[in-house]
Amino acid sequence: MRFDIVTLFPGIFPGYLQQSILSKAIERGIVSVHLHDLRDWTHDKHRSVDDRPYGGGPGMVIRVEPVVECVEEIQARGDEPGRLILLSPQGKRLDQRLVSDLATASRLVLICGRYEGFDQRVIDILQPEEISIGDYVLNGGEVAAMVIIDSVLRLIPGVLGDERSSQEDSFSQQHGMLECAQYTRPRVYRGREVPPILLTGDHERIARWRQEDSYRRTRAKRRDLLPDPERPPEDDSTT
Ligand code: 6GU
Numbered sequence: 001m002r003f004d005i006v007t008l009f010p011g012i013f014p015g016y017l018q019q020s021i022l023s024k025a026i027e028r029g030i031v032s033v034h035l036h037d038l039r040d041w042t043h044d045k046h047r048s049v050d051d052r053p054y055g056g057g058p059g060m061v062i063r064v065e066p067v068v069e070c071v072e073e074i075q076a077r078g079d080e081p082g083r084l085i086l087l088s089p090q091g092k093r094l095d096q097r098l099v100s101d102l103a104t105a106s107r108l109v110l111i112c113g114r115y116e117g118f119d120q121r122v123i124d125i126l127q128p129e130e131i132s133i134g135d136y137v138l139n140g141g142e143v144a145a146m147v148i149i150d151s152v153l154r155l156i157p158g159v160l161g162d163e164r165s166s167q168e169d170s171f172s173q174q175h176g177m178l179e180c181a182q183y184t185r186p187r188v189y190r191g192r193e194v195p196p197i198l199l200t201g202d203h204e205r206i207a208r209w210r211q212e213d214s215y216r217r218t219r220a221k222r223r224d225l226l227p228d229p230e231r232p233p234e235d236d237s238t239t
Contacts, residue, residue, distance in 0.1 A: 010035040041066035064119040082107030087141025091130030096171035103155040112141035175233040180213040
């Protein structure tokens with residue numbers, strides 16, 4: 001999978017990309033990430049990417065030419081134009097369903113917005129999908145782009161050590177419930193014991209306990225995720 005990131009702040013990304021799981025995926029050639037500095041697509045000697053808004057008012061607006069020319073040029077490189085995404089608080093809100101859908105693409109081109117905004121013609125000309133990571137305001141789309149890369153990559157086969165761990169994530173489970181509680185050694189710590197059922201070796205009962213624990217936790221913390229908060233979802237698993 002190939003990511004292209006169009007940003008005014010390419011320096012934000014390397015530290016994050018060198019983090020273990022990501023750097024291994026990059027080393028193994030499963031993923032490539034290409035950073036593009038918008039300033040490289042400016043024409044004037046001051047390399048200015050923004051200007052004052054027509055009509056007046058505070059703040060600056062990102063100019064249309066560098067963004068459009070940068071995106072057109074990088075989309076023309078590589079095997080396919082890919083899926084074009086503009087990170088913006090006005091976009092469709094990211095959830096696990098959208099993450100799974102993005103993970104089916106073989107190339108994502110991510111344009112990091114700035115809160116002050118782009119000239120509207122960027123959107124009119126390029127017609128990107130606009131995606132937001134939640135109802136709050138960030139200074140720019142860079143952190144949101146990292147959220148997309150992180151959440152999408154964990155669904156790409158070979159990126160995580162064990163494929164099961166992404167399937168068992170909260171929201172990725174059968175009914176989009178939260179993940180159950182997990183324990184490791186020691187069995188007792190400050191008088192708190194691991195639930196004894198987890199020590200029985202009875203896989204069927206353990207699976208049932210985990211299912212119930214997921215439901216309990218989801219009901220307590222995120223009732224909004226349950227189709228019917230009064231009833232656990234039907235167990236239609238085959239195990
Ligand atoms: Cl994608 N960008 C900005 N600037 N703010 C946001 C966002 C994106 N998602 C939530 N808030």
